[in-house]
Amino acid sequence: MKDLTVIIPLNEYNEEVDKLLKRAVDSFYSTDNGDTELLFVSSKNIIEQIKEKYNNNNVSYLETKKTDFCSQINSAVEKCRKYFSVLEYDDVYLPSWFKNVEEYMTFDNDISVFLPLTEIVLFDKPEDGPVGYVNEAVWATSFSEETGYLDIDSLLSYMNFNTTGGVFNTEDFIKNGKLKTSIKLTYWYEYLLRSIYNGKKVFVVPKVGYQHTLNRPNSISDVYNRELKPEEADWWIELAQKDYFFIKERDKSHYIYEG
Numbered sequence: 001m002k003d004l005t006v007i008i009p010l011n012e013y014n015e016e017v018d019k020l021l022k023r024a025v026d027s028f029y030s031t032d033n034g035d036t037e038l039l040f041v042s043s044k045n046i047i048e049q050i051k052e053k054y055n056n057n058n059v060s061y062l063e064t065k066k067t068d069f070c071s072q073i074n075s076a077v078e079k080c081r082k083y084f085s086v087l088e089y090d091d092v093y094l095p096s097w098f099k100n101v102e103e104y105m106t107f108d109n110d111i112s113v114f115l116p117l118t119e120i121v122l123f124d125k126p127e128d129g130p131v132g133y134v135n136e137a138v139w140a141t142s143f144s145e146e147t148g149y150l151d152i153d154s155l156l157s158y159m160n161f162n163t164t165g166g167v168f169n170t171e172d173f174i175k176n177g178k179l180k181t182s183i184k185l186t187y188w189y190e191y192l193l194r195s196i197y198n199g200k201k202v203f204v205v206p207k208v209g210y211q212h213t214l215n216r217p218n219s220i221s222d223v224y225n226r227e228l229k230p231e232e233a234d235w236w237i238e239l240a241q242k243d244y245f246f247i248k249e250r251d252k253s254h255y256i257y258e259g
Contacts, residue, residue, distance in 0.1 A: 001098050002035035004167065005080035008087050009072040010042035012218075013049055020090045025054060027092035034058075036098065041076040043067055069220060070179040070187055077170055077178065084173070086164045090123070090213045093165065097209030101167050104205050112200035113192070114167040116209030123216040130211070134162045138204045150202040155193055156241060163188040165210030172200050177247040182255035185224050185233060186240040193244035232257050 006028055010017070028038060040050050041062040051061060064075050077084055087093065094116075101114045119130035137143055137158055144154040150161070176195050179187045196202055216222060224233070235257050243250070 001033075001083065001102060003082040004035075004098065005037040005039050005076075005084045005170075006032075006087050007039050007041060007073060007076045007080070007084055008089060009069055009076070010040065010046050010050070010089060011067040011069070011072070013042070013046045017089060018053075024087055024089050024092055027094075028087060030095045031093040031098050033098070037081060039076055039079060041072045068181065070181040070183075074178040074181070077173055080170045082170055083167050084170050085167050088164050088212070090216050090219065091164060092211045094119075094209050094211065096207065097165070098167075100205055100207045100209060104203070108201070108203070110201055111203045112169045112172040112195060113163075113202040115161065115163065115202065115204045116165050117204065117207060118162045118165060119208060119211040121211055121213055123213050123219075133208070134160055134212070135204045137161075139206055148203055148206065150192060150196060150204070152193060152196055155189070155196070159186075159189050159237065161189070161192065162210075162212050163192070164212065169200075176200065177249075180243070180249045180255075182249050182252060183236065183240065183243070185228060185236040189237070190240035190244050193240065194247065197244050198247070229259075231259055235259060 008024065025038070036058065038059045039062060040047060040054065041064055042050070044063045047061045047063050060079070062076055062079055064072055066072070073086060097116055104114060105111070115135050117136055118134045120132045120134060121130055122128060137160070138148055138150055138154065144151045172195070176191070176198055179191055183190055192202055214221065239255070243254070
């Protein structure tokens with residue numbers, strides 16, 4: 001896709017990361033027809049190492065001082081083409097994903113976010129293959145007002161959607177305020193609610209396009225599982241369900257858990 005930039009955020013880099021990253025990048029090239037831009041975003045030190053290994057055509061780099069996920073994505077989108085997608089370094093695209101997105105773009109050119117059906121694999125049991133799927137709920141009868149499209153009511157009732165691998169309209173993402181860096185755990189959930197609240201369409205393509213890894217030690221989800229108590233996790237969910245009315249982050253006091 002010539003109008004697409006794929007962002008790979010990196011907050012660390014070592015031999016294990018490099019092994020996973022190579023698999024992720026290989027999946028990108030198996031999906032791409034040669035037109036898509038690949039953008040690595042990380043600290044100066046990591047970028048210098050990445051440049052030594054990944055310097056093909058249509059590859060670019062962005063150095064950031066802040067290495068948290070939300071800040072990296074928010075900085076990277078300013079350098080993206082009309083659309084962007086986020087590829088986590090321990091995940092992979094499936095070969096036909098970009099092609100499927102392009103086909104569905106012709107059906108409805110007002111869609112702001114295209115999400116794939118996503119396979120879930122376990123980091124510690126890769127031999128088991130996919131153990132389930134996410135994003136498929138929106139295709140169930142009566143889940144949302146229009147089959148395939150998320151809406152506020154359905155998201156308030158069910159929040160288990162995975163956004164990495166999805167294709168986002170860059171201009172819409174920026175105008176809608178990007179990710180809120182003060183929100184833990186539910187920042188993508190809050191963004192989906194905010195995007196729909198502001199009149200944007202979020203559609204799940206009924207094709208498997210991405211494979212997401214769970215249970216990798218020190219991943220974002222692993223850190224939250226270890227550090228957040230259930231009552232704090234619930235608090236962040238409730239916060240997202242209130243905060244989506246506001247495009248910009250409110251006073252920092254609203255994002256402090258005092259439980």
